[in-house]
Amino acid sequence: MTKPVLLVRALRVELDSGLPIVEDLDLDLRGGEVVGIVGESGSGKTTMALALLGFTRRGVAIRSGTVEVEGSALTEGGERSVRSLRGRLVSYVAQDPGAALNPSLRVGDLVGDMLRAHDAGGKAEGKVMAALRGVNLPAEQEFLRRFPHQLSGGQQQRVAIATALVCGAKLVVLDEPTTGLDVVTQARILNEIQRLRSEQNVAIVYVSHDLAVVSSIADRVAVMYAGRIVEEGPTAELVARPRHPYTRGLLSSVPDPVRPRRIQSIPGVSVGVGDRPPGCAFAPRCLQRTEPRALMEAPPFEQIDTHHRVRCFEWHRTPSLEWEAPLITKSSAPGVDLLEVDSLTAGYGSRLAPLEAVRNVSFSVAPGECLAIVGESGSGKSTLARCIVGLHPQRAGRVLLEGAVLAPGAARRTREARRRIQIVFQNPNESLNPRHRVGNAIARPASILRKLSAQDADEEAARLLGMVRLSLGLRDRFPGELSGGERQRVAIARALSAKPDLIICDEITSALDVSVQAAVLELLSELRAELGLALVFITHDLGVVASIADRMLVLESGAIREQGGVAAVLSDPQDDYTRRLVAAAPRLMTSPALPHLSEVE
Amino acid sequence: MRRFFGNLTPSAWIGFVILVAIVAVAVFGPLLAPHPLDEPIGVPLTRPTEGAPFGTDFLGRDVLSRTLWGGRSVLGLAGIATVLAYAGGMAVGLAAGYSRSLLDPLLMRVSDVMLSFPALLFLLVLVTGAGSSKTVLVIGVALVQMPLVARIVRAATLEQSVRGFVEAAVARGERATAVVRREIVPNILGSVTADIGLRFTYSIILVASVNFLGLGLQPPDADWALIISENRAGLTLNPYVILVPAALIAMFTISVNVVGDAVARNLGISTARRRLVR
Structure with missing residues (x-):
C-alpha cells in the first residue's frame, strides 16, 4: 500500500x-x-x-x-x-x-514568481514554458508577456493551475x-x-x-x-x-x-x-x-x-433516492400569446461603435407557460430581459403584451403594462434596497402599481410573505439580516405584489446554494400552479431548465440558435451549439465520467 | 439616531465627548466669560495671573474671556457654510449622477472650473468685490466646497443607480424624485458623511484663514483665528494667547473627523454588524 x-x-x-x-x-x-x-x-x-x-x-x-x-x-x-x-x-x-492573479503582473512573472519564491532559479523560463504547455496554453514569448486581463476566464484559470504545478507540488x-x-x-x-x-x-x-x-x-x-x-x-x-x-x-x-x-x-x-x-x-x-x-x-x-x-x-x-420522481406536468392554455417579442435588436455603445447584444430575436410566451432562455454569459440574455421590462433601449423590433405594442421605456408604458410584467434579478443582495425593511419593499409595488392604500399594501405584504413561505416576523427586518435564499424569496414576493401575469426571472438561482435553489424552484412551480403565472426563466443551467420549463430557446451571441419543447431540445439537440452545451452540462455521475472533449469542442 | 450612533468605538466616544465639550464652550462661553470681550484688564501680554488664568493679549484684554467669546463665529460660520455646501452639492451631485443626460457633463464641467481656482484666491476676490460681511464669507466658503461635495455625491449616485433595486423602482414606474429620495439617498449617506468631517475642517480653516488675513470679522470681534492673528507677535511673551485658541481649533477639527468617520462606519456596516451580533 x-x-x-x-x-x-x-x-x-x-x-x-x-x-x-x-x-x-x-x-x-x-x-x-x-x-x-x-x-x-x-x-x-x-x-x-x-x-x-x-x-x-x-x-x-x-x-x-x-x-x-x-x-x-x-x-x-x-x-x-x-x-x-x-x-x-x-x-x-x-x-x-x-x-x-495580480492584474499588474505578466503571465511569465505570475508563473515565474512561484519558482523564484522556492529558489528553483536557473532555467526558470524553460520551466514556466513547460508548465504552460502542461495546461495546454501556448508556450510562446508573446503569451508570457500578456496581462491577466488579456486572457479569457478559462485561460486565467489555466495560468493559475500552471502556477500551482510549476514547482512540482x-x-x-x-x-x-x-x-x-x-x-x-x-x-x-x-x-x-x-x-x-x-x-x-x-x-x-x-x-x-x-x-x-x-x-x-x-x-x-x-x-x-x-x-x-x-x-x-x-x-x-x-x-x-x-x-x-x-x-x-x-x-x-x-x-x-x-x-x-x-x-x-x-x-x-x-x-x-x-x-x-x-x-x-x-x-x-x-x-x-x-x-x-x-x-x-x-x-x-x-x-x-x-x-x-x-x-x-x-x-x-436513510431511504434510497427516488431517481425517477416524476415531474409535475404543466399545461399551458392555448389562446392569445401573453408576451410576444418581435425581431428585437438591442445593444450598447455609441452610434459610431454600436455593439449588438441582442440580434433580431423573436419568440412568444403563452399565458401560464414557462419559457427558459438559455445562454452563456455574454449571450445577451440579460439585455433581452431588460428590454422586455423596459429598462434597456431597443434598436429595432417590438415587444407586445397581449397584442398591444409596449413603449420601449418603462416610464412611457401604462401602469397596467408595468404591473403585468415583473422582473426578479439575479443577485438578491443587489435587488433589495438595504435601507428598506422587507415589509415595505414588498408593499411598494402594490401601492404604486395597484394603488392599494398603505394599510391594504401592508396586509398584502404579510400575505405574500406567507405565500413565499417566509415567516411574518421577517417583515420588519432589513435585507442584510436575511440569508441569500430568504432574500430571493423576498424579491419574488415583491414581484408578486404587483399581481403580475408574467415574471421574468433573470438567473435568479445562480447566486444560491443547490439546496436553496431547489427550494426556490419548488416555490416557483407551486406559485405557477396556484396563480397561473407565466415565467420567462433566464439561466445558464440546463438542469434547472429541465426541472422547471415547458419550452426553451438557446441564445448565442444575441441570436437564437434553437427553440422548442424542453424534452425535445435536450434529448435531441439539432443545433451544433446546443449540442455542445448539452454535452458539457455537468450531471450527477455514479462513476467519474467527463464529457468527451470531442463532443464539447 | 441609533442608526447614526449605534455602535461607537472607544476612540469615537472620546471624540464625541471632546466635540460636545468644545461646542458647549463655543455656545455657552460668552455667558461664562468673566470679562467683556474688549475690556483691558492689565498689562498687555502678561503671563497667567490669578485673575487671568491664560494671561492677557496684546491690548491687555483677558485671553480666557476672549477665547470663550471667540468660538461662536468659528463654529457658526463654518457650520453654516458646510451645511450650505452640502445642500448645494447634494442637489448638483444627485442631478448629475442620476440624469444620464447632457445635464451631467454640463454640471460637472462647471464644477471643474470652480475647482480649478485656488480656494483662498476665490474667497479674497469675492470678499474684495462684495465687501467683507459674514454673509459673503459664509456663501464664499460654501461655494468653494460645493463642487467637492458634488463630485463625491455624483460618484456615489452613479454607483447606486445601476443596482438592481434602483432598476426595479424604475421598472415599476416610480418618479425620478422618488427613486432618488427612496432608493439612492439612503444608500449614499454613508460615503457622503465619511467626508463631512473633512469638509467641516476645511470650512474652519478657510474661515479662519480669511479672518486671519483680516478680511472677515473685524476687531474688536473675538474669534479664535482672529485672536491667533492679532497676537502672533506676542507668542514669546505669552504663548497661551496663541496656544489656547489653536488647541481648541485643532481638537475641534480632530473630534469632528473622528465622529464623522464613526457615523459613516455605522451607516455603512450597521446591518451587517447587527447580523453578526445576533
Whole structure:
C-alpha cells in the first residue's frame, strides 16, 4: 500500500472567539487521487481548503490536529518553514482567477514568481514554458508577456493551475475552480485537471458546492455540513446510495438536464458558524432524527463499509433516492400569446461603435407557460430581459403584451403594462434596497402599481410573505439580516405584489446554494400552479431548465440558435451549439465520467 | 439616531465627548466669560495671573474671556457654510449622477472650473468685490466646497443607480424624485458623511484663514483665528494667547473627523454588524 500524500488528523480550526469552523476533520489522499469536498456556503469548506496549506485567514486559527503532506507537517514549525512547503509540496488554486492573479503582473512573472519564491532559479523560463504547455496554453514569448486581463476566464484559470504545478507540488487544493466559468470552459478545465492528475500523479482536493461537477471528476467524495465531514465514500457508492440524510437531500436537489425529474429541497436553512446546535448539527432539519439523542450528542464517524464512513446514528434508515420522481406536468392554455417579442435588436455603445447584444430575436410566451432562455454569459440574455421590462433601449423590433405594442421605456408604458410584467434579478443582495425593511419593499409595488392604500399594501405584504413561505416576523427586518435564499424569496414576493401575469426571472438561482435553489424552484412551480403565472426563466443551467420549463430557446451571441419543447431540445439537440452545451452540462455521475472533449469542442 | 450612533468605538466616544465639550464652550462661553470681550484688564501680554488664568493679549484684554467669546463665529460660520455646501452639492451631485443626460457633463464641467481656482484666491476676490460681511464669507466658503461635495455625491449616485433595486423602482414606474429620495439617498449617506468631517475642517480653516488675513470679522470681534492673528507677535511673551485658541481649533477639527468617520462606519456596516451580533 502506498503512503498517503495527504494525511489530516483531528483537525480543528477556530475563530479567535473559540467557535469552531472546522472540527474532527480526518482525510487521507494518495497520489493521483481526486477527492471532492462538497458543501454549501457556511459549511467551512474554504476554511478547510486553506487549512490544508497550514494557512488561516485573519481571526481564524488552527487550534489542534495535524496536516501532513508527504510526511512534512504543515501545522508545526514556524511560518517560515511552512511557507517553504507551500507551492513546493502543496499549492492552492483560488475560486476566482480574475481576482487571484495580480492584474499588474505578466503571465511569465505570475508563473515565474512561484519558482523564484522556492529558489528553483536557473532555467526558470524553460520551466514556466513547460508548465504552460502542461495546461495546454501556448508556450510562446508573446503569451508570457500578456496581462491577466488579456486572457479569457478559462485561460486565467489555466495560468493559475500552471502556477500551482510549476514547482512540482504533490498536492493541489482547488477551491471552486470552475465556478463562474461557462459550462463549455468548465468541461475543458475539468478534462485538464483529470489529465494532469494521471500524467503528473498529483493528489487533488477539489472543493465545490456543485455535486454534479464533483461527481464527474472525483474518485471519492466527502460531504461537509456545519464544519464536519458528515459522509465520505467512493463517488459511485455515495451518489447511488447516500447514507447521510443531508447527502441524500443534496443529491435530490440537483436537477438533471437529461433525465428531468422533480427536485426536492431540504427543509430549513443551513446553519451559520455562530449557531451550530449541539449534538448532530443537521438534526433540526432532519426527518429521521432520534430524539433526544441526536440533539444531545454528536454522532461518531461510523465506518459502514471499507471505504464508506458516515456521521449519523440512523444511517441505515436513510431511504434510497427516488431517481425517477416524476415531474409535475404543466399545461399551458392555448389562446392569445401573453408576451410576444418581435425581431428585437438591442445593444450598447455609441452610434459610431454600436455593439449588438441582442440580434433580431423573436419568440412568444403563452399565458401560464414557462419559457427558459438559455445562454452563456455574454449571450445577451440579460439585455433581452431588460428590454422586455423596459429598462434597456431597443434598436429595432417590438415587444407586445397581449397584442398591444409596449413603449420601449418603462416610464412611457401604462401602469397596467408595468404591473403585468415583473422582473426578479439575479443577485438578491443587489435587488433589495438595504435601507428598506422587507415589509415595505414588498408593499411598494402594490401601492404604486395597484394603488392599494398603505394599510391594504401592508396586509398584502404579510400575505405574500406567507405565500413565499417566509415567516411574518421577517417583515420588519432589513435585507442584510436575511440569508441569500430568504432574500430571493423576498424579491419574488415583491414581484408578486404587483399581481403580475408574467415574471421574468433573470438567473435568479445562480447566486444560491443547490439546496436553496431547489427550494426556490419548488416555490416557483407551486406559485405557477396556484396563480397561473407565466415565467420567462433566464439561466445558464440546463438542469434547472429541465426541472422547471415547458419550452426553451438557446441564445448565442444575441441570436437564437434553437427553440422548442424542453424534452425535445435536450434529448435531441439539432443545433451544433446546443449540442455542445448539452454535452458539457455537468450531471450527477455514479462513476467519474467527463464529457468527451470531442463532443464539447 | 441609533442608526447614526449605534455602535461607537472607544476612540469615537472620546471624540464625541471632546466635540460636545468644545461646542458647549463655543455656545455657552460668552455667558461664562468673566470679562467683556474688549475690556483691558492689565498689562498687555502678561503671563497667567490669578485673575487671568491664560494671561492677557496684546491690548491687555483677558485671553480666557476672549477665547470663550471667540468660538461662536468659528463654529457658526463654518457650520453654516458646510451645511450650505452640502445642500448645494447634494442637489448638483444627485442631478448629475442620476440624469444620464447632457445635464451631467454640463454640471460637472462647471464644477471643474470652480475647482480649478485656488480656494483662498476665490474667497479674497469675492470678499474684495462684495465687501467683507459674514454673509459673503459664509456663501464664499460654501461655494468653494460645493463642487467637492458634488463630485463625491455624483460618484456615489452613479454607483447606486445601476443596482438592481434602483432598476426595479424604475421598472415599476416610480418618479425620478422618488427613486432618488427612496432608493439612492439612503444608500449614499454613508460615503457622503465619511467626508463631512473633512469638509467641516476645511470650512474652519478657510474661515479662519480669511479672518486671519483680516478680511472677515473685524476687531474688536473675538474669534479664535482672529485672536491667533492679532497676537502672533506676542507668542514669546505669552504663548497661551496663541496656544489656547489653536488647541481648541485643532481638537475641534480632530473630534469632528473622528465622529464623522464613526457615523459613516455605522451607516455603512450597521446591518451587517447587527447580523453578526445576533
